[in-house]
Amino acid sequence: MDTPATYVQIAFIVISVPNLVVIVGMIALFIAALLAPFPGHRRAVDDGDERSD
Amino acid sequence: MTAMSAPTRPSAPEPTDATWTGAIRRLLERRLPLAHLLPVRQPFFVGSWVYVFGVVAITALIWVIGSGVVLAFFGPGWWHVSGIGRFVNSVHFWAVQVFFVFVVLHLWGQYFMASWRNGRATTWIVGVVIFVVSLVTGFTGYVSQQNLDAQWIALNAKDGINATGAGAFFNVLDFGQIYGIHVMLLPILVTTLVVVHVVQVRMRGVVRPIEVQSPVDDGGQRPDTTS
Amino acid sequence: MKEPAIDQDAYYRGIPTVPYDLVKELVLAFAASGVVILLLALALSSPDVAPLTIQTWARADPIDFARTAASELAGTSFSAAYGPPYTNGSDSVQTLGPLAPQRWAGNTIRLDPAQDFVLGPLGAAAVGNPDLTAALATYASADEATRQGWLTTYTDALASATTQDGGVAVAAGRYGPVPVLLANLLSDARSGGLDGLLVAGDRFFETDYTRPLLFMGDGAYLAGLAANAHLLGNQWGMMNETGSYPGQAWLWLYSMWYQVPPYNSAPNADLLVVLTMLGVTLLLALVPYIPVLRDIPRWIPIHRLIWRDFYRWRRTHPSTRTG
Numbered sequence: 169m170d171t172p173a174t175y176v177q178i179a180f181i182v183i184s185v186p187n188l189v190v191i192v193g194m195i196a197l198f199i200a201a202l203l204a205p206f207p208g209h210r211r212a213v214d215d216g217d218e219r220s221d
Numbered sequence: 222m223t224a225m226s227a228p229t230r231p232s233a234p235e236p237t238d239a240t241w242t243g244a245i246r247r248l249l250e251r252r253l254p255l256a257h258l259l260p261v262r263q264p265f266f267v268g269s270w271v272y273v274f275g276v277v278a279i280t281a282l283i284w285v286i287g288s289g290v291v292l293a294f295f296g297p298g299w300w301h302v303s304g305i306g307r308f309v310n311s312v313h314f315w316a317v318q319v320f321f322v323f324v325v326l327h328l329w330g331q332y333f334m335a336s337w338r339n340g341r342a343t344t345w346i347v348g349v350v351i352f353v354v355s356l357v358t359g360f361t362g363y364v365s366q367q368n369l370d371a372q373w374i375a376l377n378a379k380d381g382i383n384a385t386g387a388g389a390f391f392n393v394l395d396f397g398q399i400y401g402i403h404v405m406l407l408p409i410l411v412t413t414l415v416v417v418h419v420v421q422v423r424m425r426g427v428v429r430p431i432e433v434q435s436p437v438d439d440g441g442q443r444p445d446t447t448s
Numbered sequence: 449m450k451e452p453a454i455d456q457d458a459y460y461r462g463i464p465t466v467p468y469d470l471v472k473e474l475v476l477a478f479a480a481s482g483v484v485i486l487l488l489a490l491a492l493s494s495p496d497v498a499p500l501t502i503q504t505w506a507r508a509d510p511i512d513f514a515r516t517a518a519s520e521l522a523g524t525s526f527s528a529a530y531g532p533p534y535t536n537g538s539d540s541v542q543t544l545g546p547l548a549p550q551r552w553a554g555n556t557i558r559l560d561p562a563q564d565f566v567l568g569p570l571g572a573a574a575v576g577n578p579d580l581t582a583a584l585a586t587y588a589s590a591d592e593a594t595r596q597g598w599l600t601t602y603t604d605a606l607a608s609a610t611t612q613d614g615g616v617a618v619a620a621g622r623y624g625p626v627p628v629l630l631a632n633l634l635s636d637a638r639s640g641g642l643d644g645l646l647v648a649g650d651r652f653f654e655t656d657y658t659r660p661l662l663f664m665g666d667g668a669y670l671a672g673l674a675a676n677a678h679l680l681g682n683q684w685g686m687m688n689e690t691g692s693y694p695g696q697a698w699l700w701l702y703s704m705w706y707q708v709p710p711y712n713s714a715p716n717a718d719l720l721v722v723l724t725m726l727g728v729t730l731l732l733a734l735v736p737y738i739p740v741l742r743d744i745p746r747w748i749p750i751h752r753l754i755w756r757d758f759y760r761w762r763r764t765h766p767s768t769r770t771g
Binding site for chain 3: 273
């Protein structure tokens with residue numbers, strides 16, 4: 169990890185591969201969070217005004 | 222008169238109601254009842270992984286602070302000479318990376334949910350302030366590393382800071398000053414702001430989904446100003 | 449129980465609720481983030497390139513060291529000509545029209561680089577060193593024009609200097625006491641003594657590294673190390689880290705301005721970038737009140753993905769709210 173990073177040039181942007189991995193990873197995580205089903209409780213358990221607290 | 226009087230009915234004014242302490246207690250009971258602070262139910266639309274980003278950021282912050290406490294206890298030079306110290310520093314380093322990743326994901330999520338609606342603008346503003354203060358906290362941390370990176374960052378940052386006039390009292394080349402700000406002042410500020418932010422969210426509850434029809438001003442929440 | 453000031457029941461009326469354990473979520477998130485963080489720490493460790501010392505610098509590049517020391521004496525170094533908060537110069541003072549906050553804030557970290565970085569340490573080293581004592585006396589008694597003459601001639605000669613036994617060898621010339629002064633400073637640096645002298649000065653406890661850092665920053669050697677690590681400002685350096693570690697990706701916008709016009713050629717680039725970022729941050733904070741910015745979430749309907757269950761439910765449970 170102590171060897172210098174590789175750099176990638178995209179237009180005027182010069183970015184290190186580790187930073188690019190982080191940013192691409194973040195976008196992938198965001199998209200995954202949007203699409204992945206959230207566990208449990210899809211059915212509306214109770215309707216209307218009933219709140220137990 | 223017995224030593225312990227019978228409990229008064231809640232609506233009957235107690236003699237203590239006229240006290241400052243009583244006033245604060247009433248304020249808290251009205252503004253942040255425990256049922257709002259620690260609810261056991263959520264509206265069913267809170268069912269997306271996007272809602273998890275904020276709490277993950279908070280847990281990353283706990284790891285940052287925990288590892289930071291250990292680093293502070295053993296002193297700023299420890300991690301350069303100790304294997305365990307290096308590991309604790311690595312925890313601190315990666316926890317900061319995870320923290321910023323999830324703070325930004327949380328920002329993206331809340332932005333596209335327009336979570337400032339219905340009276341939640343100050344919650345959003347506090348969130349932005351947390352982000353900015355975190356950036357400064359991270360910066361003071363990088364400058365406190367006592368290695369080549371710290372030397373270079375300090376020498377370069379000084380020009381921008383000096384240009385604003387802040388360099389006259391905030392000297393990034395002064396390790397003692399920056400270290401003290403990093404390990405004590407800013408963590409207190411960040412933690413306080415995060416607590417305020419969470420309390421703000423709990424007071425109002427999560428924002429309702431964006432809907433086309435004009436909402437009604439209900440229960441102390443202001444109307445959706447973006448419609 | 450008094451009525452809450454904010455009526456969440458009314459806010460969520462008509463919307464079903466489900467059990468949701470916030471504390472368990474926090475604990476699970478803590479464990480999950482902990483696993484990720486601990487694994488990363490174990491597998492990848494963290495960056496720690498040893499700091500440059502004046503000793504290392506003097507040994508690795510004595511010519512650059514000598515050139516830097518000469519520029520401190522001449523008052524032409526970056527630090528010497530800087531201006532507030534360090535010196536009386538103005539080379540690094542950044543203004544924008546009538547805005548001159550750097551000048552307004554004043555010289556609160558008073559430095560005299562010639563004295564603080566060179567002559568002071570040499571004075572300490574002159575004890576028991578008659579040659580150095582004499583050279584210092586010669587330098588002190590010369591007028592400014594004479595000194596500048598020596599320094600300019602010597603700096604020009606450094607362009608074709610060679611290193612010899614760790615020292616600097618220049619062609620013969622009229623340099624006055626300058627070669628003796630700088631040779632002694634170099635020897636002090638190579639021994640490690642100058643590192644301590646510049647930090648501590650005449651104090652015992654010191655945690656302020658302003659003097660040694662500015663001195664090193666005035667040279668080219670440290671900048672060379674930084675350039676190799678892609679840390680220069682015009683290399684998007686603010687985002688980068690030594691080694692193959694991720695840097696500060698969150699500084700992407702701050703770094704970006706330095707790469708584009710007009711910032712990339714502006715003498716007051718730092719002030720411009722800071723003001724730009726203050727403006728951008730203010731915009732971000734005030735999004736709830738800014739048309740267009742606050743409407744984008746409706747136009748780019750990512751929320752329809754986030755709340756898809758709700759909108760599906762809504763089709764069969766129309767809102768009873770009017771308004």
